[in-house]
Amino acid sequence: MLSMRLLEPITINGMEMQNRVVLTAMVTRLSGADGFVNENIRERYLRFARGEPGLIVVEAMGVHAAKSGPLLRLSDDKFIPGLRDLAKEVHDISPSKIVPQIIHFLKIARSGWRQRVRDLTKEDIRLIIVAYGDAAHRARVAGFDGVELHMAHAYTLSSFLSLRNKRPDEYGASLENRMRLMGEVIARCREKVGEDFPIGVRFDGEECIKNGYTVEDSKELALRMAMLGVNYISISAGGKFEDAIKKEGEPLYPYTGYSGDRCMPSATYPAGDNVYLAEGIKGYINSKGYTTPVITTGKIPTPDFAESILQAGKADLIGMARALLADPDWVKKAKKGRADTIIRCVYGNVCKNLDENFKTVFCTLWPRGKIQAPTSSDDVAPEWPNGGRLEARPEAGRILLSWDEATDNEEIYGYEIFRSRNDEPFDHHTAVRSVTRKFADTRVVGGDRYSYYVKAYDLAGNRSPATQTVVVDFPIGVPLPVGEPLPEIRCGESSPDDEE
Ligand SMILES: Cc1cc2nc3c(=O)[nH]c(=O)nc-3n(C[C@H](O)[C@H](O)[C@H](O)COP(=O)(O)O)c2cc1C
Ligand code: SF4
Structure with missing residues (x-):
C-alpha cells in the first residue's frame, strides 16, 4: 500500500x-x-x-x-x-x-x-x-x-x-x-x-x-x-x-x-x-x-x-x-x-x-450497451502485433494520428494517447474507445514540436507497451489551396464523447 x-x-x-x-x-x-x-x-x-x-x-x-x-x-x-x-x-x-x-x-x-x-x-x-x-x-x-x-x-x-x-x-x-x-x-x-x-x-x-x-x-x-x-x-x-x-x-x-x-x-x-x-x-x-x-x-x-x-x-x-x-x-x-x-x-x-435528457447515466467508455462499469481481474496486458505503427501528420491546422489494432486475451477497451510538447515530459492527453484508432489533435500551435505515443488498455486497465514515438514539427498556418474546403473531422476522430 x-x-x-x-x-x-x-x-x-x-x-x-x-x-x-x-x-x-x-x-x-x-x-x-x-x-x-x-x-x-x-x-x-x-x-x-x-x-x-x-x-x-x-x-x-x-x-x-x-x-x-x-x-x-x-x-x-x-x-x-x-x-x-x-x-x-x-x-x-x-x-x-x-x-x-x-x-x-x-x-x-x-x-x-x-x-x-x-x-x-x-x-x-x-x-x-x-x-x-x-x-x-x-x-x-x-x-x-x-x-x-x-x-x-x-x-x-x-x-x-x-x-x-x-x-x-x-x-x-x-x-x-x-x-x-x-x-x-x-x-x-x-x-x-x-x-x-x-x-x-x-x-x-x-x-x-x-x-x-x-x-x-x-x-x-x-x-x-x-x-x-x-x-x-x-x-x-x-x-x-x-x-x-x-x-x-x-x-x-x-x-x-x-x-x-x-x-x-x-x-x-x-x-x-x-x-x-x-x-x-x-x-x-x-x-x-x-x-x-x-x-x-x-x-x-x-x-x-x-x-x-x-x-x-x-x-x-x-x-x-x-x-x-x-x-x-x-x-x-x-x-x-x-x-x-x-x-x-x-x-x-x-x-x-x-x-x-433523463436517460440512464452510463460512461461512454464502458463497453457498448452496458449500464454498469465492467469488472475484470485480468493481469495480461494488451500487445501490438505490428508494434502499433503509429502515424501522425499535420493537416488543416490539426495533427491527425492513426495506429494499428492491438490485441488482448480479454478485450481491448480503449487507446490512450500521450503527448509531449517541445520535448517536455509526456503526459496523458486523452483516450478513445477501442472502436476508433484515429485521433485528431486540435490543440496544437504552429511552430511547436509534438511527440506522441499510444498505449492500448484492456477492461482491467492493463496497458500495452507504448507504440513507437512519432514527432511532428507543426508548421505555422499551413496554407490550404485557395477555395479548397477544410477536410471534415469525422466523429470519433477527436474524442469518444463527440460521437454521442
Ligand atoms: C451525471 C451527473 C449527475 C450528477 N448528479 C449530482 C447530484 O445528484 N448531486 C450533486 O450534488 N451533484 C451531482 N453531480 C455533480 C457531481 O457530484 C460533481 O460535483 C461534478 O461532476 C464535478 O466533479 P467530477 O469532475 O469529479 O465529475 C452530478 C454530475 C454528473 C456528471
Ligand atoms: S465525462 Fe465521459 S469519460 Fe467521464 S465519466 Fe462521463 S461519459 Fe465517462
Whole structure:
C-alpha cells in the first residue's frame, strides 16, 4: 500500500472513513419515478462500493413527494426498506461508508415557468424544514452512516442562499437572511438525528452566474455551517437555472449554461479548476478555529493530483464523480500502487448529457450497451502485433494520428494517447474507445514540436507497451489551396464523447 495522505483514514463525527476519497452524488436515472431502490440502482452502488472509496454519497433523493423525472426518494417511511438493504449490502462487501444526499426542489414546467423562492409562503418554508428533518431521520433509521443536505446548484436551499434571493422578508436579500433557512434546516435535522450522526452539507463555493455570490460569501456560509455543527462541507460550483439554455417544450436543465460547465468541467477546463473555492473556504474557517473537513470536487483525475491538493492543505477530502464512474476501482488501484491501470475519464460529459435528457447515466467508455462499469481481474496486458505503427501528420491546422489494432486475451477497451510538447515530459492527453484508432489533435500551435505515443488498455486497465514515438514539427498556418474546403473531422476522430 502506498503512503499517501489520500489513503489515510479520517473520522467524521464517529464515521470512520478508510481513505479521503468521496464519491460525490451523481444522479443515475436508474430509478423509476416511483423513487424506490431497484436492482440497477443496487448494482450501481455495489459496483462503486467494491472500489472502496472512503465515502459514497448516494445520488440526490427527494425529501418531498413533488413530481419529477426518475429520482430516488426519502420522503416516506415506505422507502426505508429498500434503502436499508442497499446500505447494509454496501457495508457487507466494502469498508466504504455510505450517506444519502437529500434534496428539495421547486416546481418547474415545460413552458419555462419555474417557482421562485419569493413564491413560497411561510407555511411552505415550514414544510421544507419538516421534510428535511424527517428525511434525515429516515436516513439514520435506514442504516446509513450519515446524511448530506443538498444546498448546491439549482435547488431550493441553494436558491435561498443565492445572492439573487431578494425575498423582502427575513428569508432574503441580506446575507444573514439568506442563511436563515439553511440554519433552520440544519438545526431541525440535528434535532431529528441526534448529535452522534454525521450531517454533511453540499453547497456552491461560487454560483458562477451574473450577480451570483462568489467565494467571498461562501466563506461566510461555510463558517456558519461549521458553527452550526455540520460535520463536513462539500464544495461544488454553479449548476444554476439562471443561465440555463431553454429547449422548446423541455423543462429547464440547470447545467446547460456556463454555470453548468463550471459544475461539471469538461475537457477544455484545467484539472482542479474549482479547488480555489475549497482552498479559500477551508483557509477561512480554519482561521476562525473550525476544523470541519472540506471536500473539493471538479475534474480531479489522478491520485497524484489529488494528493498534491491535500499536501498543499487546500482541502481535507477529495470529491470525485465522473472519474469514479469511468473507473469505480480508482481507489483500489491507487491503494495497490497501480494508478497506471486507472481507466481515465476524458471529461467529454456524455454522462451529463444523458442526465440532461433523463436517460440512464452510463460512461461512454464502458463497453457498448452496458449500464454498469465492467469488472475484470485480468493481469495480461494488451500487445501490438505490428508494434502499433503509429502515424501522425499535420493537416488543416490539426495533427491527425492513426495506429494499428492491438490485441488482448480479454478485450481491448480503449487507446490512450500521450503527448509531449517541445520535448517536455509526456503526459496523458486523452483516450478513445477501442472502436476508433484515429485521433485528431486540435490543440496544437504552429511552430511547436509534438511527440506522441499510444498505449492500448484492456477492461482491467492493463496497458500495452507504448507504440513507437512519432514527432511532428507543426508548421505555422499551413496554407490550404485557395477555395479548397477544410477536410471534415469525422466523429470519433477527436474524442469518444463527440460521437454521442
Ligand atoms: C451525471 C451527473 C449527475 C450528477 N448528479 C449530482 C447530484 O445528484 N448531486 C450533486 O450534488 N451533484 C451531482 N453531480 C455533480 C457531481 O457530484 C460533481 O460535483 C461534478 O461532476 C464535478 O466533479 P467530477 O469532475 O469529479 O465529475 C452530478 C454530475 C454528473 C456528471
Ligand atoms: S461519459 Fe465521459 S465525462 Fe462521463 S465519466 Fe465517462 S469519460 Fe467521464
